[in-house]
Each structure stands twice: as C-alpha cells, then as structure tokens.
Amino acid sequence: MNAMDPQSATRARIADAAEALFRQIGYQKTSVADIAKACAMSPANVYRFFPSKSAINEAITQRLLNTIGNELEAIAAGKGGAGERLRATAAHLYRRDVELFFAEKRMHDMVGAAMTEHWGVIEGFIARVLAIWEGLLREGMAAGEFRSLDPTGIAMTFKQCLLLWTHPILLADCLGRGQTPEELGTQQQAALDLMLAGIAKN
Amino acid sequence: MNAMDPQSATRARIADAAEALFRQIGYQKTSVADIAKACAMSPANVYRFFPSKSAINEAITQRLLNTIGNELEAIAAGKGGAGERLRATAAHLYRRDVELFFAEKRMHDMVGAAMTEHWGVIEGFIARVLAIWEGLLREGMAAGEFRSLDPTGIAMTFKQCLLLWTHPILLADCLGRGQTPEELGTQQQAALDLMLAGIAKN
DSSP states (O other): OTTOOHHHHHHHHHHHHHHHHHHHHOTTTOOHHHHHHHTTSOHHHHHHHOSSHHHHHHHHHHHHHHHHHHHHHHHHTSSSOHHHHHHHHHHHHHHHHHIIIIITTTHHHHHHHHHHHOHHHHHHHHHHHHHHHHHHHHHHHHTTSBOSOOHHHHHHHHHHHTGGGTOHHHHHHHHHTTOOHHHHHHHHHHHHHHHHHHHBOO | OTTOOHHHHHHHHHHHHHHHHHHHHOTTTOOHHHHHHHTTSOHHHHHHHOSSHHHHHHHHHHHHHHHHHHHHHHHHTSSSOHHHHHHHHHHHHHHHHHIIIIITTTHHHHHHHHHHHOHHHHHHHHHHHHHHHHHHHHHHHHTTSBOSOOHHHHHHHHHHHTGGGTOHHHHHHHHHTTOOHHHHHHHHHHHHHHHHHHHBOO
16 A cells, blocks of 8 residues: 555545445445545545446455465465465465355455456456466476376366355355355365375375 | 056146246246146146146256256166266266256256255255265275275265356356356366376275
8 A cells, every 4th residue: 555656545545445335334235425425525536536336346356356366375385385285275265255255244245246247357366366276286296296287277177176165156055055164164175185186196 | 657646647747848838938937827728727727736836846857857866877887987987977967967058048047946946856966966976986995996085075075076067057157158068078077087086096
C-alpha cells in the first residue's frame, strides 16, 4: 500500500471499503451507494474509479488471489523435499478456501459472482498454481525424488484430482452434507499420499 | 420387463412415457398431464401410481442408475488384471455420464432435479460404485498387483479424485468452457495412470 499513486490509492480505498461491506452484509446486498458512503464520497466519484460493483469485485478478487498466490510461492520456495512442499501448497490452498467460504460465509456470493463474471481472474490464478506445481515437479524430477514424467501434464492431473478440495461449489456441497473441514482435509492428504506415491521414484 | 406384476408393469409404462418426454421436451416442461396423455390414461390414474412428477423422476433415475451399476459390475467381473478392470469401470462411468449430459442435453435438468430432490438414490449408486472399486482393490491386493492398503479408504480417494469426470456440474462446466469429451477422457486416463501407479506393488 506504500508509494501508491493517488489513483491506485483511491481504488484500493474503495476496494477496502467494499470488501468490508461484502464481508459484513454480503455482496448481493451491498450497493455502490453503500460503498460510496463508507468512503465518504459520492457514488459518482466511485464510478470514476470503477464502472460497476462487479468491477470492484473483480479488483477485490484479483488482490485476494494475488495474496494467496504469493503465499503459495513462499511455501514452494521453502525448505524440504519437492513432494513435501507440493503437499504443503495444496493443503494451504485448501485451508484458504475453507476460511474464505465457511469462516466467512458472506464472501461466498462474492466469489460466486467472480467465478461467473470474472473467469479470467480465476483462470490467471489457476495458471499460477499450475506453474508453481510444475516447478516443484521439475525440481523433484531433477533431484531424483520423482520419476521422469511430463511435469506440465502431471501438474494438470494434480489440479484436476484435487478439485474437490479447491472448487467452492464442491466444497460447499460436501460441507453442506455434514462433512467437517477436518475430515475433508484428512481426505485431501490421503489423495496427496496416493498421487505422490504415483510419481515417486522407487 | 417380463413376469412383472400389473402394478409394476403400469409403473414401468408411466416411467417409460415420462422418460421419453423428458428426453424430447425436457423435465421442467413436461407435466403430469403430458405423461398421462402419452400413456392414454387420466392424470388421476397416473397419480394412483406416483404422487408427483418428482416421484416419477425418482423411479427413472433409480432404474437408469441400476442399469449403469449392472454394466459396471459386469466389467468388474470380466477378464484382465484388477487395475485394468478398475480403469475400465471408471472410463465406462465417464462415457455414460457424457452420453447422458451431452448427447442428451434434455436429460440434464432431470438429473439436476434428481440430485437435489432424490439424493438418496444418487447416494445408493455412489455406494455401489465404491463397493465395486473396493472389491477390485481387494482382488488386486490379494493377487499382489497392488500394495497392501486400506481398500475402503483407497476406493473413496479414487472416487474423490475422479470427481471431475463424474460430477454432472463439473462436466457441464468443462465442456461449456470448450473442452471436448475426448480431451476430458484422455485426462481421466492420465489421472488413472497416476492413481494406479500410486497403489502398484513394485
């Protein structure tokens, strides 16, 4: 937030106020007028920075996913074997999802709206996760920890097989049917056990 | 359909007519009056056999899933290694899903309604698939093809990791974003490669 130009600083201030309102009263129920009021500015002034509520949501989603992407990259750059770090990034992604959708139920419709209206932002994040996993797979192959396989293909398979623990609709469905976040987390670890055994060099 | 009591025969006839209408004009647009007309009977008579359109859908879903379950059991009881048969059952389940949701788009809302209104029927089918996979895993472990692992847990992990290729909402999403059924089928095989490698005895 430091050394930001005035335009970006105002955009960030609007996004902050909007995000707080989305968390408090929900995305659908928040109007641009509410956001403007929280920023002590006119709705017309908000519209100078964002053409719509949806555009504010896009900016919030973008920065949230940037933060999570940075956290995943930090884990990937940490210590330990490539498999351990791959496992830790997947577990972190799952934990962040659970926090977002369940600890903060109000955020759910905001994310739902982002998934339908701003797929490009979500897609960019998915590409970043895939790149992190591909990098870890290459590292593990180079170190002799994993077999020689196509890292791009395997990263995609990991992403597809771990969908239950990352896709908000599936997560909401499982938790709605009475599974606890802890049970699901344990099941994700079992899936990772299986997949990491599938690429391990014997 | 042979040697059926008159009550069951009439229920089957109503279900047949309803299924044909659901395929032709869609579940939402079909009324009990349409179904009665197609059976040359009064709506009141249809209601003697089924309390609602939703109950007719439940019966159709039940017999469709029974048929698919029987097909999967036949594949599981066939020749070849346990891994080959496990792979073949998963591929068959995926193909049947694709047929149901895409070759016959009209069936989509029927299945959607079944998933929200008759979860018990779906859950029974999932339990049957899990039992088939658990049986194959036990066989493969006994034959020394797979490592000694918890077959119940691994069957659940397979089910969870293969969700993308069985869950109608996810399939619809992928195909809606331009992936072809063939690409998705190839990706399912890659996922099965990884998971079977993960349980293989070296």
